[in-house]
Amino acid sequence: MMPNTDVSSLSMLxxxxxxxxxxxxAVLEKVPSNHAGTDYVVRFTAPEFTSLCPMTGQPDFAHIVIDYIPSEWLVESKSLKLFLHSFRNHGAFHEDCSIYIAKRIVELLDPKWLRIGAYWYPRGGIPIDVFWQTxxxxEGVWLPxxxxATYRGRG
Known part of the structure; x- marks a missing residue:
């Protein structure tokens, strides 16, 4: 039988x-992990992430992949989606957006491990990819x- 998760503290779901x-x-919310003590990877993929260039105000686009190994908590997915959407009208450089996302999740969850891969589409002919992990x-965790792919006309 599946364990129940109390979601009464969630304000968005x-x-x-x-x-x-x-x-x-933006508010990020968390729920208890029913599998604390088991090492497994949770992946979120945001293939249509957008933010604004802080210099020109033009849109920037990225494919973001977040992998983490939970300890006691999981990020609630709707709050993560809304958090990522909050960047749509926010001006920041690619590196700042990418690292800020990862650090906010780490601050919320205190996971055993987290990595982010932010694959930004080219502006001015140069793609910028940002990678960070905690x-x-x-040992022994399968990390896909x-x-x-690195940029070759991603699609």
């Missing part, structure tokens, strides 16, 4: 929710490749 005006205002993953 099952509700109509506005997207925050900025990533700093350290070495636990992120599956996003």
């Amino acid at each position: 099952g509700q109509q929710t506005e997207t925050a005006k900025s990533p700093e205002e 350290g070495k993953p636990p 490749e992120q599956g996003v």
